[in-house]
Amino acid sequence: MAQQERSTRTRRKIVEAGGAVFAQRGFEGAVISDVYAKVGVTRGAFYYHFSSKEDLAEAVLETQxxxxxxxxxxxxxxxxxxxxxxxxxxxxxxxxxxxxxxxxxxxxxxxxxxxxxxxxxxxxxxxxxxxxxxxxxxxxxxxxxxxxxxxxxxxxxxxxxxxxxxxxxxxxxxxxxxxxxxxxxxxxxxxxxxxxxxxxxxxxxxxxxxxxxxxxxxxxxxxxxxxxx
Amino acid sequence: MAQQERSTRTRRKIVEAGGAVFAQRGFEGAVISDVYAKVGVTRGAFYYHFSSKEDLAEAVLETQxxxxxxxxxxxxxxxxxxxxxxxxxxxxxxxxxxxxxxxxxxxxxxxxxxxxxxxxxxxxxxxxxxxxxxxxxxxxxxxxxxxxxxxxxxxxxxxxxxxxxxxxxxxxxxxxxxxxxxxxxxxxxxxxxxxxxxxxxxxxxxxxxxxxxxxxxxxxxxxxxxxxx
CATH class of the missing domain: 1.10.357.10 (Tetracycline Repressor, domain 2)
Incomplete structure (x- = not known):
C-alpha cells in the first residue's frame, strides 16, 4: 500500500472513530485521546490529520x-x-x-x-x-x-x-x-x-x-x- | 405577600432564569451561580429550592x-x-x-x-x-x-x-x-x-x-x- 493510500485510510478511520465518540459523548464530552486510542494510532498521527477536536468534528459533520x-x-x-x-x-x-x-x-x-x-x-x-x-x-x-x-x-x-x-x-x-x-x-x-x-x-x-x-x-x-x- | 406565596414566586423566577441559561448554554455549559445571580437571590436561597443543576433542569424540562x-x-x-x-x-x-x-x-x-x-x-x-x-x-x-x-x-x-x-x-x-x-x-x-x-x-x-x-x-x-x- 502506497504512503498516500495509507494516509487516506488512517484519516478515514479517525473520522469513523470520531463519529462514534461524538455519537456517544457529544462534542463537549468527546476526548481526543479516546479517538486515537480507538483507531490504534499515536497522538502524533492524529494531529498530522486534524488540528483540533473542532477540526475533527467538522470532518464528521461533513460526512452526512x-x-x-x-x-x-x-x-x-x-x-x-x-x-x-x-x-x-x-x-x-x-x-x-x-x-x-x-x-x-x-x-x-x-x-x-x-x-x-x-x-x-x-x-x-x-x-x-x-x-x-x-x-x-x-x-x-x-x-x-x-x-x-x-x-x-x-x-x-x-x-x-x-x-x-x-x-x-x-x-x-x-x-x-x-x-x-x-x-x-x-x-x-x-x-x-x-x-x-x-x-x-x-x-x-x-x-x-x-x-x-x-x-x-x-x-x-x-x-x-x-x-x- | 405571605411567606408561602413569596417562596413560590422565587421558585418560579429561578426556573425561568434556569430556562434562559439552559437555552443559551445547554446543560453542560450552564453554571448555577449565573442562574441565581440573574434572579438576584443568594446561593442559599437557590439551594433551598433546588438540590442541584440536574434538579433545576428537571423542573425546566417539566414546564413544557x-x-x-x-x-x-x-x-x-x-x-x-x-x-x-x-x-x-x-x-x-x-x-x-x-x-x-x-x-x-x-x-x-x-x-x-x-x-x-x-x-x-x-x-x-x-x-x-x-x-x-x-x-x-x-x-x-x-x-x-x-x-x-x-x-x-x-x-x-x-x-x-x-x-x-x-x-x-x-x-x-x-x-x-x-x-x-x-x-x-x-x-x-x-x-x-x-x-x-x-x-x-x-x-x-x-x-x-x-x-x-x-x-x-x-x-x-x-x-x-x-x-x-
Missing part, C-alpha cells in the same frame, strides 16, 4: 452530505428514488455510529464554532434535487412549492429520527419515517404515482439487499458503515 | 407539559383547537427563553440522568387528546391511526423548530410549522373540515391577540412568558 454519497438504483418513478434515498439513509443511520455522531453534531449546539446549518442545507439541496426531478417527470401536484417542501421534509425528518433515538434508541426509526412519508406524500405526489409508491418501513432494507446483490455497497457492505470507498 | 398549561379558545371544529394549540405554542417558543431552554434540554443528550422521553410523551399525550376529540366529532378520515399520527407530529414538530433555530434563530418558525400542517392535514382531516381549517403562519399571533382581549394571558401577557400564574 445530504446522503448524496450513497449509491442508489434508478427507478421508473423519480419519487421512488427519493423515497429510497431517505429509507436507505435511515437504515444506515440506525446502524452507523459515524452517521449518528454526525447527526448529533448537527442537532446539538455546543461550544464549537462550526456552522451546523451546512448539514441542514445539504439535506435541503438533496431534497430539492429529488423533488425537481420528480416534477420534471410530471409526478407532483402542480401547486407543490418545492422549496417549502424540501425544507419541511429536512426538518421533520431530523425530529422524527431524534425522537426515535430518545424513545427507543432508533429501533423503530424506519417505521416512524414510513408513517411520515405516508402522511405527506398524498399532498405531494399525483394519485397515479402515489398508488405505485413503496413507502413501507422495510423499504430501506430491501433496497440495501438489492444494492448488495449488485455489489454496490462498497467494502463494508450491508452492515451499515460507512464512508463510500 | 405538552403545551397543556396554556389557555385556549373553544372552536366549533376540534381540529382547529388542535392547530391553535400548536400555533400558539410556536409563538411562545419563539419568544420565551424558558420554553427554549426546556426544548433544548429535551433535544440534547447530556451528562444528566433526566428522562428526556417524558417531554416527548407529554406531547404525544397532548396530540392524542386533540386528535381523539376530532375523531369523536367525525372530523377525521376513518383510516387515520391516531397513535401513529400523534407520534409523527411530535417528532416532526421537534425537528422543524430545531432546524428553524439553527437556520434563522426561529424567526420563521411559524411559517415552517404552517407549511408542515398544510402538508399533513389533508391526509388527516375530511375535506369539509380541511376547507375551513385556518393553518396560516400568523394563526398563532391572531389567537394570542384574541386571548389577550379575553384577558386570558395571565400576568405577563402576550410578550410570551411564561408559566401560567
Amino acid at each position: 452530505r445530504g446522503g448524496e454519497q450513497y449509491p442508489l438504483i434508478p427507478r421508473e418513478i423519480k419519487l421512488q428514488e427519493f423515497v429510497d434515498a431517505g429509507m436507505v439513509f435511515t437504515v444506515r443511520l440506525r446502524k452507523d455510529r459515524l452517521l449518528q455522531g454526525s447527526v448529533r453534531l448537527a442537532v446539538e449546539k455546543a461550544s464549537h464554532s462550526l456552522d451546523r446549518s451546512k448539514a441542514f442545507e445539504a439535506w435541503v439541496t438533496h431534497n430539492m434535487r429529488g423533488l425537481t426531478e420528480a416534477r420534471e417527470r410530471g409526478e407532483l401536484h402542480p401547486h407543490v412549492q418545492l422549496d417549502d417542501v424540501a425544507v419541511m421534509i429536512a426538518g421533520a425528518y431530523t425530529g422524527i429520527q431524534l425522537m426515535s433515538e430518545v424513545m427507543d434508541d432508533r429501533r423503530d426509526v424506519e417505521r416512524r419515517v414510513s408513517v411520515f412519508l405516508q402522511h405527506v406524500m398524498p399532498t405531494i405526489a399525483l394519485p397515479g404515482i402515489l398508488a405505485r409508491l413503496d413507502m413501507a418501513a422495510d423499504r430501506g432494507e430491501r433496497v440495501m439487499a438489492e444494492l448488495e446483490e449488485l455489489g454496490e455497497l462498497g467494502e463494508q457492505g450491508a452492515n451499515g458503515t460507512s464512508l463510500a470507498p | 407539559r405538552g403545551g397543556e398549561q396554556y389557555p385556549l379558545i373553544p372552536r366549533e371544529i376540534k381540529l382547529q383547537e388542535f392547530v391553535d394549540a400548536g400555533m400558539v405554542f410556536t409563538v411562545r417558543l419563539r419568544k420565551d427563553r424558558l420554553l427554549q431552554g426546556s426544548v433544548r434540554l429535551a433535544v440534547e443528550k447530556a451528562s444528566h440522568s433526566l428522562d428526556r422521553s417524558k417531554a416527548f410523551e407529554a406531547w404525544v399525550t397532548h396530540n392524542m387528546r386533540g386528535l381523539t376529540e376530532a375523531r369523536e366529532r367525525g372530523e377525521l378520515h376513518p383510516h387515520v391511526q391516531l397513535d401513529d399520527v400523534a407520534v409523527m407530529i411530535a417528532g416532526a414538530y421537534t425537528g422543524i423548530q430545531l432546524m428553524s433555530e439553527v437556520m434563522d434563530d426561529r424567526r420563521d418558525v411559524e411559517r415552517r410549522v404552517s407549511v408542515f400542517l398544510q402538508h399533513v392535514m389533508p391526509t388527516i382531516a375530511l375535506p369539509g373540515i380541511l376547507a375551513r381549517l385556518d393553518m396560516a403562519a400568523d394563526r398563532g399571533e391572531r389567537v394570542m391577540a384574541e386571548l389577550e382581549e379575553l384577558g386570558e394571558l395571565g400576568e405577563q401577557g402576550a410578550n410570551g412568558t411564561s408559566l401560567a400564574p
Whole structure:
C-alpha cells in the first residue's frame, strides 16, 4: 500500500472513530485521546490529520452530505428514488455510529464554532434535487412549492429520527419515517404515482439487499458503515 | 405577600432564569451561580429550592407539559383547537427563553440522568387528546391511526423548530410549522373540515391577540412568558 493510500485510510478511520465518540459523548464530552486510542494510532498521527477536536468534528459533520454519497438504483418513478434515498439513509443511520455522531453534531449546539446549518442545507439541496426531478417527470401536484417542501421534509425528518433515538434508541426509526412519508406524500405526489409508491418501513432494507446483490455497497457492505470507498 | 406565596414566586423566577441559561448554554455549559445571580437571590436561597443543576433542569424540562398549561379558545371544529394549540405554542417558543431552554434540554443528550422521553410523551399525550376529540366529532378520515399520527407530529414538530433555530434563530418558525400542517392535514382531516381549517403562519399571533382581549394571558401577557400564574 502506497504512503498516500495509507494516509487516506488512517484519516478515514479517525473520522469513523470520531463519529462514534461524538455519537456517544457529544462534542463537549468527546476526548481526543479516546479517538486515537480507538483507531490504534499515536497522538502524533492524529494531529498530522486534524488540528483540533473542532477540526475533527467538522470532518464528521461533513460526512452526512445530504446522503448524496450513497449509491442508489434508478427507478421508473423519480419519487421512488427519493423515497429510497431517505429509507436507505435511515437504515444506515440506525446502524452507523459515524452517521449518528454526525447527526448529533448537527442537532446539538455546543461550544464549537462550526456552522451546523451546512448539514441542514445539504439535506435541503438533496431534497430539492429529488423533488425537481420528480416534477420534471410530471409526478407532483402542480401547486407543490418545492422549496417549502424540501425544507419541511429536512426538518421533520431530523425530529422524527431524534425522537426515535430518545424513545427507543432508533429501533423503530424506519417505521416512524414510513408513517411520515405516508402522511405527506398524498399532498405531494399525483394519485397515479402515489398508488405505485413503496413507502413501507422495510423499504430501506430491501433496497440495501438489492444494492448488495449488485455489489454496490462498497467494502463494508450491508452492515451499515460507512464512508463510500 | 405571605411567606408561602413569596417562596413560590422565587421558585418560579429561578426556573425561568434556569430556562434562559439552559437555552443559551445547554446543560453542560450552564453554571448555577449565573442562574441565581440573574434572579438576584443568594446561593442559599437557590439551594433551598433546588438540590442541584440536574434538579433545576428537571423542573425546566417539566414546564413544557405538552403545551397543556396554556389557555385556549373553544372552536366549533376540534381540529382547529388542535392547530391553535400548536400555533400558539410556536409563538411562545419563539419568544420565551424558558420554553427554549426546556426544548433544548429535551433535544440534547447530556451528562444528566433526566428522562428526556417524558417531554416527548407529554406531547404525544397532548396530540392524542386533540386528535381523539376530532375523531369523536367525525372530523377525521376513518383510516387515520391516531397513535401513529400523534407520534409523527411530535417528532416532526421537534425537528422543524430545531432546524428553524439553527437556520434563522426561529424567526420563521411559524411559517415552517404552517407549511408542515398544510402538508399533513389533508391526509388527516375530511375535506369539509380541511376547507375551513385556518393553518396560516400568523394563526398563532391572531389567537394570542384574541386571548389577550379575553384577558386570558395571565400576568405577563402576550410578550410570551411564561408559566401560567
